[in-house]
Amino acid sequence: MHTKPNMANNLMMELEGGYNPISDRIITMRINAKPNVLNIVQIYAPTAKAPDSVIDAFYESLVAALGKIPKREVTIILGDWNAKVGNTTNDDHIRSTVGRFGLGDRNDRGQRLIEFCIEMNLCITNTQFQHHPRRLYTWTSPGGRYKNQIDYILVGSRWKSSVRNVKTYPGAECGSDHRLLIMKFALRLKAPKKPAKFILRSLEPSEQLTFKTTVDNRLSNISKPTEDANASWICLKKHICETLDSIKTTKKDSNIKRKTKSWLADDTWEMIQKCTEERMKGLQQDNLLLKLPRPHYILP
Secondary structure (H helix, E strand, O other), X not given: OOHHHHHHHHHHHHHEEEEEEOOOOEEEEEEOOOOOOEEEEEEEOXXXXXXXXXXXXXXXXXXXXXXXXXXXXXEEEEEEOOOOOOOOOOOHHHOOOOOOOOOOXXXXXXXXXXXXXXXXXXXXXXXXXXXXXXXXXXXXXXXXXXXXXXXXXXXXXXXXXXXXXXXXXXXXXXXXOEOEEEEEEOOOOOOOOOOOOEEEOOOOHHHHHHHHHHHHHHHHXXXXXXXXXXXXXXXXXXXXXXXXXXXXXXXXXXXXOOOOOOOOOHHHHHHHHHHHHHHHHHHHHHHHHHHOOOOOOOOO
């Protein structure tokens, strides 16, 4: 009965790259996932009643924490932002930051969150997918009278295309007035282009003489040799490379014909060749017969 939980715990112990409690409102966790490292930043923002100085300190601490994470790694920031981004239907000028499906009315804390996302090049994933309102709001007041969207999941704009879906699950029992918010994330990586391969070949005897003569002429034309060893090496390297390019000492791999092992025996190829020749002779004879004049018959 305890096999699966133990397996999950062992897997997390292998993947976990460590966690760092920044403050009582921010904690980061690094997971050695494949094919890319995953960083999860869990936050709890000050409420709307908190003074601006507390809000400023929170965002400054968050910016400092994100600055320590390499840009090439995937970073997901999630938690209770205590902010309402509100309806985003008419926010075409910041469409890369918010989608078209925000919920409710925007407040000052929501505007501050949007400004933070624009500054850090982040995307608010909650607003990217169209769902029923019950799948959008994340908090319900006691008694269920008020419902707001104040929990958000942010990802870098670079990874926006990897987010498949984000929605809440109202029926999940979390023991909280917040709804369970889940994001489906499938990382998409573009395959790197393989550089063109070049195969070096030895110089032919005639090319060796051309190479030596050309390099000697180039070096003899230098009026004032420099005493700087580094500059002399750069000059010599330049003349050698230009000379090699002129006599084409490199060829693309695709231009070199490689001998492939035949999958048929030589006598089989000879029989195929003979059959082909006989067939061509037969076709030529048929063409000659077609060109002969047809006999005319005179009826009595």
